Amino acid sequence: MTVDILPAPSSVAAETEPSLPGRASVLRRLARDPVALTAAVLLTAIALAAVFAPWVAPYDPYYTDLSKAMQAPSEAHWFGTDNTGRDILSRVIFGTRNTLMLGLVGVIIGGFLGGLLGILAAFYRRLDGWIMRLVDIMLAFPAILIGLAVAAISGAGLTAVIIALVVATVPDVARVARGAAVGVMGQEFMEAGRAVGVSDATLIWRYLTLNCISTIFVFLTLRFGQIILIGSALGFLGMGAQPPTAELGMMAAQGRDFLFMAPHIATIPSLAIFVIVLAANLLGDVLRDVLDPRLQQ
């Protein structure tokens, strides 16, 4: 007997559980909900601007011109200029690029490692206790502390922030993945797969992981906003990107010194972070409602 005789595990899961809606229903829901639609459009626009920053930004984000320092928003400089006369709009666009990159790298690496740990814990019951203890210990370190600790060791920089964000993501994802995987482990097709001698690797990937992936994905989109907030807080504390690199949190911190003379220098990057996180949170909520309503609990 070969694996091919068995029905595809994902289709079995689809029959045993209330059907998981596909891409079409996500789009339908987005089109119906004006807030979610605005969030989706906004986030797409921000992401596109970040990706094509060199073409979109009106000025060189690193070009200083002291004769134009601390100008208020105007037609020439929509978001004004900072204390060294750099165009804030261009720096916000480049800063968004770095901030989004940090969030994405943190969520992707953290999601992968956390998902792997959670699924392995569910599959190999012997490892369960050990992995979950490790996760508990990781939970004992708030992300900001990890960032501070790594910065203390290796010096402040983007690496310190990425490590902090990964460590912040892993334990929560591991818990969610384990929860989802334990549910799948109870399904009959897992037992059937084992009975016909499907290898562990295939069972883990094709039977278990593919059935948990939507839960993990939805959870990660919900976490994305938080991860951006943590990353920019570390940037604000001076543990992340170092000048002159543009990163939104660090830009807000630099602007703080000129708060009373030119409040826009600090306020605009902070506002940009707020808009990104708000859009990500609103979109995450909709994706959760459509793709995985169980996570709402």
Add this chain to the structure above:
Amino acid sequence: MGRQILHRLLISVPALLGVLFLCFCLLQVVPADPAMIIAGPDAKAETIAAIRLELGLDRPIPIQFVDYIGRVIQGDLGRSIISNKMVIEELGHTIGPTVELMLGAMLMAVPCGLALGTLAAVKRGSITDRIIMAFSVAGVSMPVFFIGLILIQYVGFKMALLPFTGRTGPVWAGGLPSLILPAVTLGSVLIGPIARLTRTAVLEVLGADFVRTARAKGLRETVVIVHHALRNALIPVVTLIGLQAAFLLGGAVVTETMFAWPGVGRLAVGAIVSSDFPTAQGAIMILAMAFLMINLIVDVLYVYLDPRVQRG
């Protein structure tokens, strides 16, 4: 109940050891020699050798770790490179302000969050509900420093209503005005999540049989909501506060730095920026332990609030 608390205490031992191990590693893995760091840049070779011997750096790592735990228990966290004071002394000065800030933030956020969440649940579907929920989503998405910047600029600077740098003293000695802006900044991060969860929890409880019974008895609506609904809704909210402790602590580091609040978070950031490793190590350890402590308190509170946990 005592057994549950003891059990919970035992569970936190591995996490505590993990915290100590990471802090121990902090000085082990720094690129430079710990003895050289502690001795300072202009130290003679003999001084470095003496420190090396004193710290036991020539011994195997596991023994050094046990030694380190022993020193921590005795309160010996080394000496600050910058101020040359004992780290434990520095921590002693800063821990009070941090606790004060966090308590202040909670005292502001918890009642506000509970009130807003309950109001939203009672007025479900109304415009009030929508406004409160929109406010709470916005609150969750707002960087702590953004709120701080706005408060400093408007309340502190333009209107000159409250001080916004430093701490004038403990709350009981006229320090309250200087605490308000930092506490509001930090607390505002918590209001959103608390309001959101309270709303869900109250809505769930409002549909329960005992609430219907309370209403059938002819109790006033306020009594039904406050005594019957809200009290039961508190259980998930307490759990949430435990879960938010990480954000509270991270937020405290940012808030302290912004408002020049002389707490542990600001000490840690300052120490890292000036490469004062022993102080950074001590401050990070205290913060991580504070986090463990908050979670412990939350769990104990949970047992107290929910009699079902006691029996289970």
